[in-house]
Amino acid sequence: MTFSIPPIEDREIAWASELMGLGPNGFAAIDGDDSRLKAIKNLQTCDFEACPGSGKTTLLVAKLAILASRWPYRQSGICVLSHTNAARDEIDHRVSVAASGSSLVRYPHFIGTIHGFVNEFLATPWLRSKGNPVRLIDTDIALKRRFSKLANNWRFALEQRGLDRYALQYDKSDYSGENKGKLARDTPLCHALEAASREGSQEGYFCFDEMFVWANELLDQYPEVAANLRRRFPLVFIDEAQDNSELQSNILHRIFLEGDAPSIRQRFGDSNQAIYAHNGADGATTDGFPSGAPHNLPRSHRFPQGIANVAKGLGIVPQELKGSGPTRSRISREALPPVLFLFDDESVLNVLRHYGNHLISMFDPQELSAGVFTAVAGVHELDDKAALSIPRAMGHYAPTYDPVSAKKESTPRTFGQYLSKSSRDALETSNAQGIVNALASALLRFAELAGATPAWLGGRKSAHRIVLDALEGSSAEGTYRSLLDKTITLRGQFDAAEWQSALPQVTEIGAHLAQATKFPQVAIDFLTGPEALQSSPAEASSSQTILNFYSHPPEMPKVHIRLGSIHSVKGETHTATLVLDSYYYEHHLSKLKPWILGERAGGMKKKAKGKPELESSRLLGRLKLHYVAMTRPSHLLCLAMRRDAFIAAELKQLQTQGWQLVDCNAD
Numbered sequence: 001m002t003f004s005i006p007p008i009e010d011r012e013i014a015w016a017s018e019l020m021g022l023g024p025n026g027f028a029a030i031d032g033d034d035s036r037l038k039a040i041k042n043l044q045t046c047d048f049e050a051c052p053g054s055g056k057t058t059l060l061v062a063k064l065a066i067l068a069s070r071w072p073y074r075q076s077g078i079c080v081l082s083h084t085n086a087a088r089d090e091i092d093h094r095v096s097v098a099a100s101g102s103s104l105v106r107y108p109h110f111i112g113t114i115h116g117f118v119n120e121f122l123a124t125p126w127l128r129s130k131g132n133p134v135r136l137i138d139t140d141i142a143l144k145r146r147f148s149k150l151a152n153n154w155r156f157a158l159e160q161r162g163l164d165r166y167a168l169q170y171d172k173s174d175y176s177g178e179n180k181g182k183l184a185r186d187t188p189l190c191h192a193l194e195a196a197s198r199e200g201s202q203e204g205y206f207c208f209d210e211m212f213v214w215a216n217e218l219l220d221q222y223p224e225v226a227a228n229l230r231r232r233f234p235l236v237f238i239d240e241a242q243d244n245s246e247l248q249s250n251i252l253h254r255i256f257l258e259g260d261a262p263s264i265r266q267r268f269g270d271s272n273q274a275i276y277a278h279n280g281a282d283g284a285t286t287d288g289f290p291s292g293a294p295h296n297l298p299r300s301h302r303f304p305q306g307i308a309n310v311a312k313g314l315g316i317v318p319q320e321l322k323g324s325g326p327t328r329s330r331i332s333r334e335a336l337p338p339v340l341f342l343f344d345d346e347s348v349l350n351v352l353r354h355y356g357n358h359l360i361s362m363f364d365p366q367e368l369s370a371g372v373f374t375a376v377a378g379v380h381e382l383d384d385k386a387a388l389s390i391p392r393a394m395g396h397y398a399p400t401y402d403p404v405s406a407k408k409e410s411t412p413r414t415f416g417q418y419l420s421k422s423s424r425d426a427l428e429t430s431n432a433q434g435i436v437n438a439l440a441s442a443l444l445r446f447a448e449l450a451g452a453t454p455a456w457l458g459g460r461k462s463a464h465r466i467v468l469d470a471l472e473g474s475s476a477e478g479t480y481r482s483l484l485d486k487t488i489t490l491r492g493q494f495d496a497a498e499w500q501s502a503l504p505q506v507t508e509i510g511a512h513l514a515q516a517t518k519f520p521q522v523a524i525d526f527l528t529g530p531e532a533l534q535s536s537p538a539e540a541s542s543s544q545t546i547l548n549f550y551s552h553p554p555e556m557p558k559v560h561i562r563l564g565s566i567h568s569v570k571g572e573t574h575t576a577t578l579v580l581d582s583y584y585y586e587h588h589l590s591k592l593k594p595w596i597l598g599e600r601a602g603g604m605k606k607k608a609k610g611k612p613e614l615e616s617s618r619l620l621g622r623l624k625l626h627y628v629a630m631t632r633p634s635h636l637l638c639l640a641m642r643r644d645a646f647i648a649a650e651l652k653q654l655q656t657q658g659w660q661l662v663d664c665n666a667d
Helices: 010-019 035-041 056-069 085-097 101-105 114-129 139-149 152-160 188-202 210-221 224-232 246-256 305-312 348-362 365-370 415-429 433-449 463-471 475-489 496-514 521-526 617-630 648-656
Strands: 046-050 078-082 110-113 235-238 264-269 295-297 339-343 373-377 549-552 559-565 574-580 633-642 660-663
Touching: 010 035, 010 056, 035 056, 035 295, 056 078, 056 085, 056 101, 056 235, 078 085, 078 114, 085 101, 085 110, 110 114, 114 210, 114 246, 139 188, 152 188, 210 224, 210 246, 224 246, 305 617, 305 633, 339 348, 348 373, 348 549, 348 559, 348 574, 348 633, 415 433, 433 463, 433 475, 433 496, 433 521, 463 475, 463 496, 475 496, 574 617, 648 660
Parallel strands: 046 264, 046 295, 078 110, 078 235, 235 264, 339 633, 339 660, 373 559, 373 574, 574 633
Antiparallel strands: 549 559
């Protein structure tokens, strides 16, 4: 087969623009900027540097809809890879809306995460071909199982070495790894660790990144697999490419680009938003993003130039940032001046109250109902030094905050956390779909923990559809539909009595999915008690009863403010965002004060003589993290910082630049 793509025509772009709800000219040039028009027409291997709010996902979906409407190949398809499940779900949902795009969710195409692709096409079939089952891919559970296999003397030796359970992970197919500090490979302790890793893996329990080990082993032994995948997927799109790790980037380059007959690959991302899930993580060195001269998309349709001017100085890669917002997708009004909330140790608990008051004074009731209002912090989990360096984390502003439930991409640890996360989304979107899939995902998780060999592993159906297919024709199908109706009615917020009533239904469905009559302790522990779930919706007038929301005023709320980490809101658009100072070695925003004042820009150190050099990796990380945070809002950007971080002249300077100041000590 010779693969070719005819050029995209203007009439097709107008059709796709209408399909996206942008009118016929949604991708036309604006003030001489035709970068979006050129991007949608580009069908060559290319990297796209897309600024926050540039509409890259809309552009990608529009391009996919055009290509799907005239795709001629029956055994070769388009591969769309995302970094996160959330991004995958958004693309999947939006392409499914279009009649032509709906074909992309079926063979021969693939829409999924990078991990999902590696599992489905490489690691899982390879392991099973060797007689190794794949029961569960979950780092936390796999490491717990391996740790339980260690004798007490080896656990003690591990602790004495200053190592934790992560020393039981491996990055080579002989079960060894570079994660054991100075522990020599030929020591009895190392042998014990590798034996536990081998035994756990041979039982079918794997850490997420270990699947790349087996995928690479397959490619080592059968290089033709990569050639076959290129024929299957001659056109590849990768979203949020700036977040690809070296592990991900290396294998994708190996599959799609290395050697003869490479696929056409287009990557979308923003170098200034390359933030990772944990401190110390780093990006790709093999085929990093961008490679070569990128195609820039510098115009944001999310926010106006005022917010662009505040945020762009934090970008470590100098980029033109043009604000064409604010977006009118939720509310129709002009943007508001930025606000700085000032506090001290005694008034830190007043910050969210003052933020709520400001929102109520600036937005009318209809806007407060339609908008999305958030408060985020770079560090959102309090540590054992909570009494020092206030504020250290979100908990200093909101003591009832639950950091585990706020992690967007983390696997919930309990049934209740699945439902809690979905109930937060439902509060903002008024859409029950998230609750439906959260319930189904929790049931599948329970079944996996109960010992099911998940036939759905690597599948691309929704969790709800997987459960319906698995229960079809059984008595448990009716039980599931009844439980689903109850969960939607309660918006996932069960009280203690309601949860006790639902538990028999949950266990009946789980038993059918797992084909089990008895459940191991790990599965029983997953069925969290009602104390970790939410109060009933009737009690939701209190800010304490909606998990990780601050509702203001508490007695009769007019606005609900979602609380989270900066990582948890990446990729989102908010009506208003409050960025809270937090602490990692130093207070984040206080350290970034020269950038906030407009005295510094970018990630280069100022030097009196000689060539400027890059700032420390820690400061570069701070800049990227808070660039992400400050580019979320469409209408209102707010910061919260300690009053003693500023002298009077600096506060006057900020006021001159258009900032409003709010004293959180005031009533």
